[in-house]
């Protein structure tokens with residue numbers, strides 16, 4: 683079988699993943715990179731609440747106006763605003779076979795609400811990938827992160843630089859440095875994670891939905907670990 687046929691077969695097969703996949707972990711753990719890869723492999727929508735909020739800011743919506751100052755200070759946006767966005771998004775037809783959350787849920791209230799929504803729409807099961815990283819690595823990953831303006835491809839100037847400085851390898855667009863990827867705000871974001879999001883580890887552990895991923899390894903090794911977990915989850919359905 684040639685590679686294109688194998689890919690097509692994989693895509694058909696993967697339609698049946700039928701899970702909500704959640705990436706849980708601190709800023710800089712590699713959630714965005716890995717969520718993009720899972721979404722691509724399983725042909726599922728990649729739902730980054732951070733991206734949705736940045737888009738709302740760009741468009742000048744009411745949610746965007748409320749979110750902007752909080753995001754600039756590394757604080758969380760209120761649950762009801764995030765939940766409103768998420769609920770509308772997962773009601774769209776492309777989410778019926780599953781979806782990949784990156785940066786959601788971030789509080790116990792959000793997790794409870796997601797559970798309620800999934801029950802209401804009779805959505806299968808949830809796989810939570812807990813990206814485990816030593817804190818020392820996070821600062822380097824975040825200060826070095828650059829994101830392509832057109833399609834969100836992610837680079838790191840220290841570990842995964844683009845071929846040409848400031849330019850995306852894939853689509854040639856400019857690479858941006860997020861304003862909250864600076865040292866002052868990163869400290870706040872990490873503190874916010876510890877206080878408001880870390881409790882979700884226990885929450886999902888107690889529901890037997892949590893799988894730990896060693897996210898210290900290189901991106902391709904991390905992807906391989908995640909694929910093993912998700913293939914197992916698919917077979918278990």
Ligand code: AMP
Pocket residue numbers: 709731732733735752753756757758759760761764784785786787788789792871
């Ligand atoms: P991220 O792109 O995931 O790093 O998110 C950037 C910022 O958006 C965060 O620091 C928060 O201010 C806000 N944000 C993203 N997702 C959520 C969420 N699920 N709940 C509350 N705030 C969020």
